[in-house]
Amino acid sequence: MLAIALVTVGCSRPSTLQEIRSEGVLHVITRNAPSVYYEGRNGPTGYDYELVRLFADDLGVELKVRVADDNTGVLSVIDQDYAHIGLAGLADRPDFADRYHKVANGLKADSVVVYNRDTNRPDSVKDLEGQTLHLVADSNHEHQLKQLQSQNESLQWKVHSGLDAAGILARVESGEYPLAIVSSNELDLNHVFFPMVKSAFSLDDTADLVWLFPAEQDQTLAKAAESFISELRESGALAQISERFYGHLDRLNYVGARTFTHHVENRLPKYESLFRDYASSYDLDWRLLAAIGYQESHWRPNAVSPTGVRGLMMLTRATANHIGIKNRLDVEQSIQGGAKYLTMVHRKVPERIPEPDRTWFALASYNVGWGHVEDARRLTQGAGKDPDRWMDVKEFLPLLAQKEWYSKTRFGYARGHEPVIYVQNIRRYYDVLAWMTEPKEIAETPDKPWFKDLEGMEKIIRPSDAASQHETRASLPSELGLVPPTL
Structure with missing residues (x-):
């Protein structure tokens, strides 16, 4: 035994x-x-x-x-x-x-009813009767609706197996879906990108x-x-x-002009000579380099992002190693690294793309990586639009956050809204810095390879005709921009 x-x-x-x-x-x-x-x-x-x-x-x-x-x-x-x-x-x-x-x-999260702000806000489950709620497949929401249906027989919903939360929110934003249900944590992560979406009420208590x-x-x-x-x-x-x-989600709000000008007066002077020196070394416009630094860290040399990038120019460890930067928290090395990396990503952008669009693509690549930018350009071309024009491509970058689109790409999911915001902010910061510098410096800008077509850039930043004014309002915030998503 x-x-x-x-x-x-x-x-x-x-x-x-x-x-x-x-x-x-x-x-x-x-x-x-x-x-x-x-x-x-x-x-x-x-x-x-x-x-x-x-x-x-x-x-x-x-x-x-x-x-x-x-x-x-x-x-x-x-x-x-x-x-x-x-x-x-x-x-x-x-x-x-x-x-x-x-x-x-x-x-923890709960199931949140969301609606388009142009429609009436529902205040309770009773207000949902007779309307169609939209939700993703195999979510937490459907079993709650089934429980509520016993007391509210006219509750109805539609499950979308081909969409994720971002896809649902995009359709509420456009008005295609007046009402939907999403998880509160996914709403938190995506809400800033869909300003027409509003939260009505929760169907349940928060759960693990x-x-x-x-x-x-x-x-x-x-x-x-x-x-x-x-x-x-x-x-x-x-x-x-x-x-x-x-x-960082509560920091994704517009910042006022006073904040930016205060930083220009109190922080920028400490680093301006470094921006000028290394911009000159790489034949860049120093104000563009400074604008990137502000977007990345608000000119804070000891900044550390949620994903581990560091320093005033917020370089990743891999990027720093690739370009030979030993200490990302050293201000001079960080600015030198930012200038070198910006030059490298700019060279990846096809030379046929004219300025300033070539620069906008380089900035988007600095933020999200050239692979994701190329994915968005392919989607743009597939839709019959111009993949060499930033105005067209920036409409497709946000789609990389939706499964129905990124599943068709080589590099997959990306927070595609962020490079759009990133480029918009830097354009705006550059605009203010250019306005605050001497006319002599502005006159010298055409000599820089980043802005060979100064007239084209002026049309984008300071338009005089109605068409380009419409484009500027669509791409630039009314104030100075957003706090960097990485802070």
Whole structure:
């Protein structure tokens, strides 16, 4: 009997956690979304991705991530036990009870009814009766609507399997969908890009968002993840990760002219000679270089972004290594690095594109990477518009945040609204700096390769005809711009 018992124990299957450590790989299935996972300027990022990457490091194993089309795909993979963890940005719900083990990821969200501000605001579920609500597939919202339908029989909704939250919000923005439901955290991340969208009320109380583990697994991995996240919470590291992705959202507001002019008077003089010297070394307009520095860090030499880029010009570690910068927090090295990198990305833009559009493309590439800019140019061309004209391409860059569009591109998801805002802000900062400098410097601008066509640039920044005035109002804020998204 003792021998039989020993054989039985010896043949028992190792735990899920033991298997992962033995194989040396943690398999994760996720989806593209700014709240979960996406390809950023410096590689993969996203709240859940950063968390699971740290978890894999803690386990001492390699992280392998696969990307599904949507929540439905994530749930299908977990249902079949084809991955260890599913990251879908969902809260627990009744149909998950026997399907998965769940671990809270440190974020909370609720289901928010949103509407177009040109329509009447609904104040309660009663006001939704007889109207169609739009939502993504396999969200947290549909089971709540089914529960409410028992008391509100005329509640109706439509599920869009081909759209994500950004796609839903874009249609509310345009008025195509008067009403929709999205998760509050996804609304927070996207709201600034859709000013016509307003929040009405929540359908439920806030709930924990969870990681999903196949029910076929034992709970050793789930318990390890729960313990790991708890340790991060206690140490304050979890709050820091949350700050990276959500802490800056309330800063994405227009800043006043007084703030900018105050910084011009009190901060810029400390660095102006460096901007002038290195702009001259790379044959740039120093005011353009200074405008980039302001957009990136508000001329703060010790700035550190949520994604780990540093210094006055906010260079990534990879970029700094590539261009030979040793210390990103050294002001002179940072400005020199910014000038060198700007020159490099400018050279990637086809020479056939005239100024100033070539510069606008270079600035967008400085922000989001040339690969994503090329994706937007291909989408622009596919729609029958001019991929060499910034005015056309900037309409398509935001589409890179919507699955129905980025799924057709080479480099996938990008926060495509940000390079548009980035370029708009720098144009505006440059405009003010040009206005505040001596006429002699303005006269010298045509000698700089960035603005060979000064007349063309003047038409964009200070238009005199009605058509170009319309373009300027569409692309430039009425005040001085937005606080940089990376701050």
